[in-house]
Amino acid sequence: MTGDRVLRGVGVGRRGVVGPVAQVQPAPFVQDDAPLLVDGVPADPATARQVVDDAFTHVVDDLRAQSARATGTVRDVLAATAQMADDKALRSQVLTRVAAGDHVVHAVDGVVAMFATMFEQAGGYLAERVTDLHSVRDRVVARALGLPAPGVPALDRPSVVVARDLAPADTAALDLDNVLAIVTELGGPTGHTAIIAGQLGLPCLVQVPFATTLQDGTEVAVDAAAGTVTVDPDDALRAELARRAQAEDALAADEAPGATADGHAVQLLANIGTPQDAERVAGTAVEGVGLFRTEVLFLERTTAPTRDEQARAYAQALAAMGERKVVVRTLDAGADKPLAFATQPDEENPALGVRGYRLVRRDPELLDVQLAALGAAQSEAGTPPWVMAPMVSTAAEARDFAARARAHGIATVGVMVEVPAAALRAREILAEVDFVSLGTNDLAQYTMATDRLRGELADLLDPWQPAVLDLVDATARAGQELHKPVGVCGESASDPLLALVLVGLGVTSLSMSAGAVPAVRYALRHHTRAQCATIAAAALAAPSAEAARAAVVALLVPEVRATLGV
Structure with a gap:
């Protein structure tokens, strides 16, 4: 066939x-002993240095021009790559080598290799930036040598x-x-x-x-x-x-609120990174925002945005969503998402270091200013946000965050469940806050001791992994016992089959990219809450990720199996 x-x-x-x-x-292949020619004549070191400097400037300007034309996450990724190309240490070290007589290719490769090794050893967000770093290398070399741009x-x-x-x-x-x-x-x-x-x-x-x-x-x-x-x-x-x-495509015509076949409500929400994202998803059939990644507002800056700058951005997002729910995640940055004003450069294991809520240990003002801005945005927009902290591991941390948030007028306070410790003690954590939201990407990473950016280990990061499902189950059960909401804002929420499992476990809201909502809504509307519970039990009983998914597929109603092609 x-x-x-x-x-x-x-x-x-x-x-x-x-x-x-x-x-x-592909990247240009050039022998590193081939001369750099200017007007057909081999360039002396001073001229070569100027050519390479101009190449860096061109690459930076081109990336920034693309960023200016883009929006949302796309804009931010382009801006981040432009900032890397404009890194003073990267450029100066390359230029120093070229001025000393090193060949362009050898100089750029040598410096980039050194930076790449540093990034890979740091892990997390920095490890992911190695691809961007190599892209900058290829663009600069191609520009300097007059070759077709890679890409x-x-x-x-x-x-x-x-x-x-x-x-x-x-x-x-x-x-x-x-x-x-x-x-x-x-x-x-x-x-x-x-x-x-x-x-x-x-x-x-x-x-x-x-x-x-x-x-x-x-x-x-x-x-x-x-x-x-x-x-x-x-x-x-x-x-x-x-x-x-x-x-x-036909599923998108259904704009009804999320619910199971027997009317059990499940909020279907969108993930966003900027106020512009909020304005974009406001025109779609989502019931609100389940994850506003506020760190996007902090990236590519040498100083933190002021209270007023942040307040304007938050108010814009709240106003765009009107009366719909907006869950704001406070700054999720630190060692593995470096900020010029918050990075701790000497951490040996950034993924387990001072990141997310843990920044309050070293720079409490960052969080206090952000919470003050959210309080101001609430007053301006007239809509109260739900506010949650990332990377919370203990009930004491949850208690401290809740006190700080409520001091700034935030009425609905929650935390992310991203580490096994938080899932295992979800009952104690929920006693301190109003809701929790499961970040299943990081939860899988920490549960399986697997870097989420290592593509060759993707099977271990599968959200269907039994150990990950067990932790989701423990968190959802704690929410049911205390009658408090438990949401999911990781990628697993966008899988319509896994959505059935999550609802069967007791999850009350699912947040995902807006384009994933129609299929999830469809799957839920064709299964009762009792069917979801049966599906969840089958997934929990399975010995592997593959077996869990297969068990769920076997229990799907035929119409859903046919429509979704599973």
């Missing part, structure tokens, strides 16, 4: 498409973009009119490229071996739900993907 060759990887999203391959232009080629027809690893800056600059899907050999399902692809509504597959061996123009079927790339798909597969696409 399928073509001659099927490649498998990790899917992001649910869509399936068919189209020709467009391979991304996505100009597309003259709708295509499937294929690369070994696609830099987020390249993803953000895609010509959306001509991009059907993204396929990479490397990367991870929670990396920047996958997140941006999700925001743009593009099917995405990562960790697909041999993807770069596909020839330009080859017709392939990309099925994000199945995690497959099928070469030369036959008519049956094309028809099946077209049927699924039509069915999912």
Whole structure:
């Protein structure tokens, strides 16, 4: 039924498409002893230094121009890459080597390799930035040597973009009119490229071996739900993907509030990063915002935004959503999401370091100013936000945060459950706050002792992992016993099958990208609460992630199985 060759990887999203391959232009290959020519003449070190300096400036200006034309997460990723290209230490070390007579390629490679090693050793967010760093290297070298710029080629027809690893800056600059899907050999399902692809509504597959061996123009079927790339798909597969696409488009017509078939309400919310994101999702059928990632407001700054700057942004988001619920997460930054004014550079293990709520130990003013801004925004917009802290591990931390928030007039206070300690002591934590929200991406990372950015370990980060489900179950049961809301704002909320499990466990709200809401709503509306509980029990009893998902598929009502193509 399928073509001659099927490649498998990790899917992001649910869509399936068919189209020709467009391979991304690889990094320029240049012998590091080949002379840099200016007007056909080998350049002396001083001239070479100026050429490389100009190349850095051009790359920075180009990235900033792209950022200015973009919005939301895309804009922020481009701005972050531009800031990396404009890093004074990176540029000065390269220029020093070139001025001393080092060849351009050797100088750039050497300095970038040193920075990349530092980033990889730091782990977390910095490790993910290595892809951006290599993108900057490739752009600078190509510009300095007058070679074609690496990255996505100009597309003259709708295509499937294929690369070994696609830099987020390249993803953000895609010509959306001509991009059907993204396929990479490397990367991870929670990396920047996958997140941006999700925001743009593009099917995405990562960790697909041999993807770069596909020839330009080859017709392939990309099925994000199945995690497959099928070469030369036959008519049956094309028809099946077209049927699924039509069915999912039809789901968007249903704008009813989230609920099970027997009327049990489940709030379906959106994840956002900026006030502009709030304005965008306000026009969709979501019941509010379940995660406002406020750290986006702090990125790429040398000093923290003022109380008034923050208040304006928060008020804009609250006003955009009107009377709908808005859950604001306080600054989730620190060692693994470096800020110029908050980073602790000497941490040996940033993922386990001073991040999220733990910043209050070292810089309590950051949190106090943010809470004051939220209080001011509440007064201006006339809508009270729900406010939660990230990376809370103990009931004492929850108690302290609640006291700080309420002192600034915040009435509804919660915390994130992202580490096993918080899940295991959820009852004690919920006694101190009004609600909790499960961040299943980090919860899986810490439960499975697996860096969420290591794509080759994606199977361990699967939210269907039994140990992760056990911790979600423990948290949800604590919420039911204390009659307090328990939400999920990790990627697992966007999986319509896993959504049934979460509701069956007692989760009261699901927050995801706005585009994922229709399929989740559909799945819930075709199963009763009792059916969800049965489905959840089957998942909990399964011995593996694969067995858990299979057990759920077996219990789906036939209509949902057919419509969602599972």
